[in-house]
Amino acid sequence: MLKSIWNYLTYVFRPVPGDIAPLNAPRAIGIFGVITTHLSQTLEQHDRILGFSPYWKNFYDSASQFMDMFFVLSGFLIAGPLIARMEAGKGIKFGEYFIKRTLRIFPAFYIFITLYAFVLMPATIGKNPTPEAAQVVAETKTNAIVEYLYLSNYLEGIQYHTWSLALEEQFYLIIPFFLAFIYIRTPDRLRNHLLISLYLMPFVYRLWAHFTFMADFPASGPEMEHAYHKYIYHPFHGHADSLLMGVIIGRLHVTRPAQLQEFFNRKGLNLIILSIAALAVAGMSLLVNEFTYGFLNQVVRFNVFNLFYGYFLLFLAYRPDFWISKIFAWKIFSAPAKLTYTTYILHVVGSLPATALLIGLDGYVEHKYVLLYGLATGAFVMFLAYIYYLFTERPFMILRDVIISRMKGKPLPPMPAPP
Template structure:
């Protein structure tokens, strides 16, 4: 009994079969950057930043590029195995796929939304007449979250748009692969994916030259989120980039190995991409009207992180691949999903804790250059909270999922481990 409890509590620290270790730090660093960006934006919105720098603002806001990185990873890790299966002549197992996705994603998210809307909001706002309407509005909007529509309709948490966008992808991708992709001649499949990749870009170009040009500057952030950043049709190109990587990994692995065997060329391309990424992050801001800012930045980031992912996979001897493969990144990478779900609420706890410990000014005023330190520290605190949330809301359903899949396949289920994918 004690051993079983210990195994349960420490399961997150054990490596997962089929894991790609060099990709784990991308998820960890990306999450910490996003948490820091949200913290910086909250401070700026409440006028709590000292020695404000427009360049630091751009850097913090540019952490949104890691959402594109997450999307590329999701497309690669989810669609890649499906493509490999179909390329080998096997049919997709729709029931197994949706069981895996359902038990992996829904429980932790639904439990959090239900807790926030139906327990925390009424308890914190009370039952007074002047707050009853606010509570009711939150509870009504919770159904937007439950239906994964918060990238089109207003939900109750501003960060859940990305979870909605990804879930829409998870629902569509198996049908697309089975009904369109596999029926396309093999020689044209990459062109099919490239064509799909270009469609959101064409939409953004159209939006940029039509209605976005008429949006007043003080309404630009809202319009950008509503029409460019959040909608699936405007921002799914990073996910499609991941699908394209899955196709290349499955059908052109020999060519990729030969390409990345040229260490000088492959490293030079990564360096050139980094040289582009740095000034884009430093000198542009997506909340300001501009072709680079709001149209092609998505493609710059998805191409860069797509290439980086392939390099980490195909050049295991590369210094970054070896550094990223350390097992210390495995556990926090598994916690990124639950940490992302709770991070807005968890930030309140983390930063109140820092104030109580005297690590953070009680009045909330922070030097702009220090925001990153507080953001990373807060992110690590949220990771600790996510560990317990993972044990309560993700791990049990992952075990149940594996038990169901095991029964479907008629195999023993005593040694079950969760998959890596987000």
């Protein structure tokens, strides 16, 4: 009994067989980056920044690139095993797929939305007996429906960060049907062309938006920021190319592993590519701000980041001997990687007590030190996420495994490791 409890509590800290270990670190780094950028933006909106620097602002705002990294990784890990089945002449087990996705994603998210809309908000704002407070509580409960339907990247929800969960869920819903009814019926020689064509569609949309209606908004400021989020950053049709980049590298990983290994074994060439790509990403991060109207800012930046992360994730998988890969494979990253989902769900609400303690309700922060506060806040939120994980994610993962084990046939295979 005690051993079972111990195993339950420590599961998140143990590496999972079959995982590509170096891919855990980007997830852990990414979630801390997202928390830091949201902290920086919140402090800036409330005029709590000292020593403001446009370069620090660009640096913090550009941590949104980690969302592109998460999207690439999701496309890779979700589509890769499905493509492996299709390429092997096997069909997709839709029931198994949706059971796995549903029990992995829905419980933790739905529980959070329900507690926030129907318990937390009424218990805090609802205590103030004013018509305005009552209206806020009522609107929150109504808008929770948007969250339950995973439409918050198009309609107003109750948490500003849930747009990405909606976008990913839309991808999870579409991808098995696309692979089963379009991809597999496309001649093999044209499948890469199909995926690349789909990858370019959001770019074409952003290009069209840039030269038409986006040009009508002020070049910067709150109105532009709102328009950018509404028409470019949040919608599936404006941001799905990062997920599709993950599908593309997933197909390459499944169908061309030997060629990829041969390519990544060319150490000199890859060192040059990695160095140039890293410089390009650093330049975009420091010199370009996505909330300012511009071709690089709001059209090309997505492609710069998802191309880089597509290459970099494959590099980590195929070059475990490289020093960065060795560091990223450390077991210390395993637990944070498993907790990224619950951490992301909780981080907006969970950051409040941490920032109140570290900064105070009326405190100020030097712009250059926001990163340190972001790391401390992230550690606190991840602790909360671990507790939340034990109650809202792990039990349903166990249930998922039990259901899958009782279904006929073998479960979907994990992403195959590089040769």
